[in-house]
Amino acid sequence: MRNIHLERLESEAIYIMRETAAQFERPCLMFSGGKDSLVMVHLARKAFWPAPIPFPLLHVDTGHNFPETLELRDRLVKEIGAKLIVRTVQESIDRGRVKEEKGPNASRNMLQITTLLDALKELKVDSAIGGARRDEEKARAKERFFSHRDRFGQWDPKNQRPELWHIFNGRRHAGEHFRIFPLSNWTELDIWEYILMQGIEIPSMYFSHEREMVDRDGVLLAKCDYISLLDGETWKRETIRFRTVGDMTCTGAIRSTAATLEEIIEEVASARVTERGARADDMRSEAAMEDRKKQGYF
Amino acid sequence: MDLLRFTTAGSVDDGKSTLIGRLLYDSRSIHQDQYEAIERASAVQGNGAINLALLTDGLRAEREQGITIDVAYRYFSTPQRKFIIADTPGHIQYTRNMVTGASTAELAIILIDARNGVLQQSRRHGFIASLLQMPHILVAINKMDLVGYSEEVYREIVADYREFVQRVDIDDVVFIPISALEGDNVVEQSGRMDWYRGPTILHHLETVKVGEGRNVVDFRFPVQYVIRPNQNFRGYAGQVVSGSIAPGEDIVVLPSGQESRVHSIVRMEDDIQRARAGDSVVITVEDDIDIGRGDMIVRRRNQPQITRSIDADICWMSEQPMKTNRRWILQHATRSVQAVVGNVIYRMNVDTLHRETADTFGLNDIGRIEFELADPLFVDAYRVNRETGSFILIDPDTNNTVAAGMIRGAAQHVPPVGRVTTMERPVSPGVVWDDLYIPREERERQQGHQAAVIWMTGLSGSGKSTIARALEKRLFKHGARTMSIDGDQVRHGLCGDLSFSEADRTENSRRVSEAARLFFEQGSITICALVSPYRQDRAYPRHIIPEERFFEVHVDCDLEICKDRDPKGLYRKALDHEILDFTGISAPYEPPENPELLLQTHVLSVEECVDQIVAMLVTHGIMQDID
Numbered sequence: 069m070r071n072i073h074l075e076r077l078e079s080e081a082i083y084i085m086r087e088t089a090a091q092f093e094r095p096c097l098m099f100s101g102g103k104d105s106l107v108m109v110h111l112a113r114k115a116f117w118p119a120p121i122p123f124p125l126l127h128v129d130t131g132h133n134f135p136e137t138l139e140l141r142d143r144l145v146k147e148i149g150a151k152l153i154v155r156t157v158q159e160s161i162d163r164g165r166v167k168e169e170k171g172p173n174a175s176r177n178m179l180q181i182t183t184l185l186d187a188l189k190e191l192k193v194d195s196a197i198g199g200a201r202r203d204e205e206k207a208r209a210k211e212r213f214f215s216h217r218d219r220f221g222q223w224d225p226k227n228q229r230p231e232l233w234h235i236f237n238g239r240r241h242a243g244e245h246f247r248i249f250p251l252s253n254w255t256e257l258d259i260w261e262y263i264l265m266q267g268i269e270i271p272s273m274y275f276s277h278e279r280e281m282v283d284r285d286g287v288l289l290a291k292c293d294y295i296s297l298l299d300g301e302t303w304k305r306e307t308i309r310f311r312t313v314g315d316m317t318c319t320g321a322i323r324s325t326a327a328t329l330e331e332i333i334e335e336v337a338s339a340r341v342t343e344r345g346a347r348a349d350d351m352r353s354e355a356a357m358e359d360r361k362k363q364g365y366f
Numbered sequence: 367m368d369l370l371r372f373t374t375a376g377s378v379d380d381g382k383s384t385l386i387g388r389l390l391y392d393s394r395s396i397h398q399d400q401y402e403a404i405e406r407a408s409a410v411q412g413n414g415a416i417n418l419a420l421l422t423d424g425l426r427a428e429r430e431q432g433i434t435i436d437v438a439y440r441y442f443s444t445p446q447r448k449f450i451i452a453d454t455p456g457h458i459q460y461t462r463n464m465v466t467g468a469s470t471a472e473l474a475i476i477l478i479d480a481r482n483g484v485l486q487q488s489r490r491h492g493f494i495a496s497l498l499q500m501p502h503i504l505v506a507i508n509k510m511d512l513v514g515y516s517e518e519v520y521r522e523i524v525a526d527y528r529e530f531v532q533r534v535d536i537d538d539v540v541f542i543p544i545s546a547l548e549g550d551n552v553v554e555q556s557g558r559m560d561w562y563r564g565p566t567i568l569h570h571l572e573t574v575k576v577g578e579g580r581n582v583v584d585f586r587f588p589v590q591y592v593i594r595p596n597q598n599f600r601g602y603a604g605q606v607v608s609g610s611i612a613p614g615e616d617i618v619v620l621p622s623g624q625e626s627r628v629h630s631i632v633r634m635e636d637d638i639q640r641a642r643a644g645d646s647v648v649i650t651v652e653d654d655i656d657i658g659r660g661d662m663i664v665r666r667r668n669q670p671q672i673t674r675s676i677d678a679d680i681c682w683m684s685e686q687p688m689k690t691n692r693r694w695i696l697q698h699a700t701r702s703v704q705a706v707v708g709n710v711i712y713r714m715n716v717d718t719l720h721r722e723t724a725d726t727f728g729l730n731d732i733g734r735i736e737f738e739l740a741d742p743l744f745v746d747a748y749r750v751n752r753e754t755g756s757f758i759l760i761d762p763d764t765n766n767t768v769a770a771g772m773i774r775g776a777a778q779h780v781p782p783v784g785r786v787t788t789m790e791r792p793v794s795p796g797v798v799w800d801d802l803y804i805p806r807e808e809r810e811r812q813q814g815h816q817a818a819v820i821w822m823t824g825l826s827g828s829g830k831s832t833i834a835r836a837l838e839k840r841l842f843k844h845g846a847r848t849m850s851i852d853g854d855q856v857r858h859g860l861c862g863d864l865s866f867s868e869a870d871r872t873e874n875s876r877r878v879s880e881a882a883r884l885f886f887e888q889g890s891i892t893i894c895a896l897v898s899p900y901r902q903d904r905a906y907p908r909h910i911i912p913e914e915r916f917f918e919v920h921v922d923c924d925l926e927i928c929k930d931r932d933p934k935g936l937y938r939k940a941l942d943h944e945i946l947d948f949t950g951i952s953a954p955y956e957p958p959e960n961p962e963l964l965l966q967t968h969v970l971s972v973e974e975c976v977d978q979i980v981a982m983l984v985t986h987g988i989m990q991d992i993d
Contacts, residue, residue, distance in 0.1 A: 073369040073448040075645075082646040083605050086591045090659055090700070115603070117634040117648070119595035202439045209438040209453075228436070229767040230462060230683055232469040233756045234605070235697055239765035253450055255441045 074262055078111065081250035083234065084213055085115040085197070088248050089122050091238035092195040095248070096188075099125040099152070101137030102313040103270045104199030104251060106144070107259055110268050111250060112197075113148060124151040126191070128184045130176040131158045132294050132316045136271040144269070155187040175318045185221045188245060195238065197248045203255045213252050219243040256311075257336050264329040273310045276327045281306045287320035311336075367443070370576050373452040373467040373500075375491040376477030381508045385477065385546035385567075386440060386453055392553035393568060395442035437467045446572040461716070461730035462683040464494050465770050469756070472579050473502040473571070480513045480543070484526040490716050492527070496534040497679060497732065497772065499749055501578045503531075503539040504570060510559065511545040517561040532946045533719060535867055542567055580643050581751045585609030586670065586744075587663040588699035588754075593648055601632055601648040602657055604700065607753035609668075610642040611649070619655060620662045620672060620744045626653040660701035662744045670744040670754055675708060675777035677736050679748075682727035684761065684768035690726065694768070696737065698757040704740040705759070708777060711735060711902070720954055721868070721900075727769075736777040748772035809889035813847050815989040817886045819911045820979065823898045823958060824921030825950045826936055827928035829967040830895040833921060833975045838893055840976055846989060849885040851878055853896040866947040872903050879907035886911060891988065899955040914986060919979065920961040925950050927968045 088095050097112060099105045112121045125145065145152045157176045160166045160183045169175060188196060202209050212228050214236045229237050238246055251259070263270060280291035280303040289295055290310075291303050294317050308321035309332075326332045376382035389395075440451040452467030454460065468474060474495040478488050495503055505527055513519045520543045531539050542551055543562050550556030553568045565573070590604040611617070611628055618625045631638040632648040641647045649663065657663070664670065682688055688707070696705035713724035713733035724733055748755030759769040810816050820837075822830045834850050841848045857864070861877055864870040875898045885892040898904050908916050928950065929937045940948035947953045963982050965975045984991050 071367060073367050076369050079605065079644055079646040083590070086603050086646070087700075090591045114634045115646070116591075116593060118599060118601075118632070119593045203441045209440060210436050230437075230466040230770070232466055232758055232767075232770045233752065234470075234607075235699075235756065235758050237697060237758060237760055237765070237767045239695075239760060241765065253439070253441070255443075257443070258448075 071261065071265060074258065074265060077251075077254055077258055078114075078262070080234075080253065081108075081111045082115040084236070084248060084250040085112050087236050088195050088197060088238070088250075089116070091236070092246070094191070094193050095123040095195040095197060096126040096153070096191065096193045097121070097123060097197045098199065099127045099141070100199070100313070101127070101133065101141045101271065102199070103259060103263060103268075103274060104201070106140075106268055106270055107262060108197065108199050108250065109144065109148070109150070110266060120148070121150050123197075124153050126187060126193070126196070127152065127154045128180050128187060129154050129156040129158075130180050130315045131156055132176055132292070134271065134273055134290075134310075134313055134316060136273050137313050140269065140271050153187075153191065155183055155190075157183045159183070160186065175315055177315050177318055180315075188221070193245060194240065195246045195248050197250065199251050200247075200249050201251050201254050201256075201259075211249060211252065213249055214238050215247040215249065216240070217245050217247060221245070223247075257333065260329065260333045260336055264333065271313060273313065274332070276307060276309045276325050276331075278305055278307055279321070280304070281308060281321060287318075288322070289318075289320060290316055292316045367446070367448055368576055369448050369450065370473065370571060370574070371450045371452065371471045372473040372475060372504075372571065373454055373464070373471040374475045374477070375454055375464050375467075375494075376475075376508075380477040380479045381546045382453070382477050385475070385506065385508065385544070385552065386451060388546045388549055388552045389451075389568060390440065390442050392549060393442055393444055437463050444568070444572060449571065461490070461494065461681060461732070464491060465498065465681045465683070468495060468498040468500055469770065471500065472576060473504060473574060474500045475504045475506055475567070478505060478507050478523055478527070480507050480509045480516075480519055480523065483523050484530065486717050488527065489530050492530060492536065493534055493714075493716050493719065494681075494732075496536045497681075499579065499752065499772075500536070501538060502574050503536055504567070505539060505541045506546075506567060507541060507543045508546050510543045510550060510556075511548050515543075515545075515550075515556075515558045517559070520562070529943055529946060533867065533952075535869070540564070540570060542570065579752060581608035581746075581753075582643055583609055584668055584670075584746065584751060585611050585665050586699075586746070586751065586754050587611065587649065588701065589657055589659055589661045589663065590700050591659060592657070599650070600654075601650045602663065603646075603648045604663075605646045606641045606643050607699065608643050608751050609665075610640055611663075611665075612640040613637075616666055617651065617663050618666045618669070619657050620664060620669070621742055622656065622661070624653075624655045625666060626651040626655055628652075662699065662701075664744070670746045670751075671776050672742050672744055673776035674739045674742050675736060676739065676743065676745060676771075677711075677734070677774045677777045678757070678771040679732065679734050679774065680727070680759070680769045680771045682729060682731045682733075682769050684766060685729050686761070686768070687729075688727040688769070693762065695760040695762050696739065696743075696757050696771075697760060698743050698745065699754060701743060702760075703743060705737040707735055708738040709736040709779065719868075734774075736779065738777075745773050745775070747775050806887050806889060813845075813889055815846050815891070816915070816987065817889045818891050818915045818917060818983065818986075818988045819882050819886050819907060820891065820893045820917045820919060820983075821882075821898070821904065821907055822893065822895045822919045822921050823904060823961075825923060825925060825928045825955060826897055826948075827931045827933055828921045828923035829965075829972070829975070830897075830921045832972055833965070833967075833979075834893045834895040836972050837976045837979055840980065841891055841989075844989075847888075847890045848893065849890040850893040850895065851881060851885075853878075853894075853898075856881075866953070868900075871898075871900065875900075875903040876906055879910060882907060883910050886915070891983070897949050897955075899949045899953065901956045901958070904958065915988075917962040917979075917982060917986075918958055919963045919965060920958045921965050921967060921975075922957070923967045 116122055157179045161168055166179045166182045200208055202211055212231050281288045282301050282303055309324045310321050312319055326335045374382050438453045442449050452471055454463040454467035476491045507520055507523050524541045543559055544551040551566045555566055586608045587604050587606055589602045593601040593603050613628050613630050615628050617628055629650045629652045631641045690707040694705045696703050710724050711734040712721035713731055715722055716732055727733055746754040755773045757771045758767050761768045806817055824830050831852055838848045838850045856878055861874045864874050878894055878896055882892045882894050939945045940951040949955050983989050
């Protein structure tokens with residue numbers, strides 16, 4: 069049976085990528101190493117085939133990455149001949165642009181906004197292609213494909229351009245830029261089904277494995293150098309997998325035995341918690357995502 | 367699994383968000399954490415029960431004000447289908463948002479509160495859906511629980527709305543009585559409305575035919591991007607927006623007109639044998655010709671209109687009113703051109719469906735404009751092809767998108783409502799007008815009188831046909847070559863495919879005008895008896911017939927007398943709502959401002975009227991005095 073809805077979503081995403089390359093001078097593709105950005109790289113390859121991807125991949129590195137994602141990133145970039153640019157939160161800290169959070173729940177998630185905006189400015193990026201999807205979170209349900217940011221990188225939900233039919237308006241003044249979201253209409257399940265259909269390689273921690281974990285307020289965090297235990301906490305060996313691969317300090321795992329794509333799809337289809345639901349950063353307040361977005365978060 | 371995009375429209379209190387929440391909740395598309403977040407928020411707002419509406423009211427400002435202020439997209443799927451909902455707010459001031467949501471949707475759900483019945487904005491939503499050529503409309507009559515699940519209330523609303531729907535251009539409309547709050551007929555069949563045997567909302571969404579809005583006939587390929595990795599490969603990337611293409615087929619590139627043949631359709635995995643509407647592909651052609659972004663690849667025998675002016679319906683979307691004296695950027699498919707307003711034809715009063723004189727448009731106004739373009743566009747009418755019939759206007763100073771446009775065709779210089787000026791006629795592309803083999807002048811010499819067109823306009827029952835018949839008889843008796851075209855007769859054949867909507871009336875009168883012109887050229891004194899209620903429609907024949915040969919005759923009669931005469935029983939039917947869009951009752955009549963002749967038939971007899979017309983023809987040298 070043909071997956072008509074996946075074909076439509078793929079065609080739409082490719083259309084958006086090409087529209088970006090045509091309307092902008094200096095696009096870049098935001099690359100995190102997660103499954104969504106891997107799907108985006110795949111779509112970008114298809115969009116410009118047989119030419120190489122005509123824009124670089126930009127990785128904002130918090131320094132708290134899962135090692136599996138970096139390994140795959142470097143291998144992929146080499147394989148497809150893409151250009152990769154890495155900017156690190158550590159550099160921003162060293163240059164005094166930001167201050168490291170303190171305490172047991174310290175995270176570099178907020179800090180990466182500054183690193184990102186600095187990098188976009190430095191590289192004169194006028195269109196940053198991101199993998200955000202409207203189904204992820206309420207504030208994103210109104211996001212545009214071509215999302216306008218003012219000169220401070222801020223998103224003003226009241227000042228977004230209407231998007232009609234398949235006509236996208238990427239006109240901008242000097243200093244302004246756009247975030248482009250080719251996967252806007254995809255759901256988590258679509259991503260997984262597409263990964264399966266296209267045979268896209270993803271980092272191993274998406275699949276079920278055993279790992280040392282700590283349960284902190286209901287969020288399962290992986291053992292790493294950046295997390296220290298609080299009173300009463302212990303590392304425990306668990307059978308888990310990750311549904312997203314952000315910063316290790318705030319990306320929660322789920323207990324799961326899904327070890328293949330088919331099993332993951334089965335699990336996602338019947339899941340009771342959205343994938344962002346396992347992220348500690350979203351749970352801080354009801355409007356957490358909207359606040360971060362306004363400041364320039366993806 | 368296929369995909370249905372639909373949009374929802376309703377006012378704040380119609381329960382739209384609750385309906386969407388209910389669809390998501392009952393189809394098990396809400397995750398546990400989302401549910402818990404709503405529980406928390408519901409507790410804060412202190413309204414007791416779980417508030418399903420909170421699921422869709424996205425931004426904090428909205429949650430605080432309790433209203434939705436922009437288009438929000440929602441996703442859910444069932445084993446049959448994946449759904450994308452464009453959730454648009456329904457207040458009057460947010461026409462803009464509904465237009466946006468509807469532009470990519472195939473179905474619109476219009477919510478009506480059973481307690482309030484059909485409101486102004488329910489009509490507004492229906493009108494926008496018809497303007498955007500939505501293939502399917504689902505009218506959800508909500509809050510049936512608050513009217514005791516009454517069949518009578520439901521029937522009344524259905525009858526009311528049906529009457530409205532017939533006045534606008536909507537093909538498929540389905541009515542479903544529901545209670546979003548209680549879940550009746552949303553996902554599960556209601557046990558409290560035995561009198562309703564139709565589908566539930568979800569069942570209808572799952573089974574309605576998708577893809578009907580897509581044009582699969584006319585191949586159009588706007589070039590998005592040129593792919594040239596090396597000297598040996600040159601491909602044109604884009605989306606097939608309509609029709610289909612295969613390797614080996616002949617193509618022509620617009621605007622250059624260069625012809626070639628498709629060599630291959632390239633994909634990363636493998637080459638494609640046929641690319642269809644909706645596919646993003648790369649096309650290579652056999653000849654080395656110059657093609658760039660903004661060009662359009664089409665078939666030689668099936669081309670869009672190539673035009674430097676367009677006639678379009680627009681929805682103004684900016685807080686800044688439209689200024690007619692400045693330049694805009696018009697973005698159409700992958701092409702952008704500069705545009706100036708040539709002519710504001712009218713603004714539509716969306717509530718009364720009347721066309722009003724206008725100089726400018728403000729936020730949420732809808733109307734009709736002609737634009738002059740600095741460079742040609744390749745367009746199809748929006749009703750035939752959504753993708754090549756749509757455009758946006760951009761303000762070059764702010765870069766904001768200020769209007770959405772739906773193309774009717776190349777501009778015909780339609781005179782603005784309330785101000786008749788000159789106009790030109792449409793011509794099929796690539797056709798040359800050959801003069802008749804026997805010129806009209808020679809025919810006129812032989813027959814001893816000149817050709818003319820007498821256009822009789824007036825209310826039904828005013829006496830047009832009666833006068834026309836008597837006039838023709840008189841002229842024929844005196845050896846004149848005559849022809850009469852009667853409004854009722856053409857509706858049987860020539861215009862049998864047209865309705866009485868505003869657009870179709872215009873087309874009706876255009877066809878009659880053109881037919882009259884052919885008889886005119888053949889030498890006849892051609893008598894047209896047609897209600898022809900709109901000034902601009904009557905301006906059309908005036909413009910295609912030479913001056914001094916066209917006579918507009920206003921057959922004027924008091925409406926009450928027409929109703930009284932009612933020769934065909936039409937007024938009675940119109941007053942009983944059996945006929946809709948009936949001029950004088952439920953549709954407007956714009957009397958001529960300067961007719962060549964005014965006949966007041968409640969004062970004059972038929973013979974007196976004929977005398978006056980003959981006298982007019984004699985005075986203007988069309989014929990000799992026949993007495």
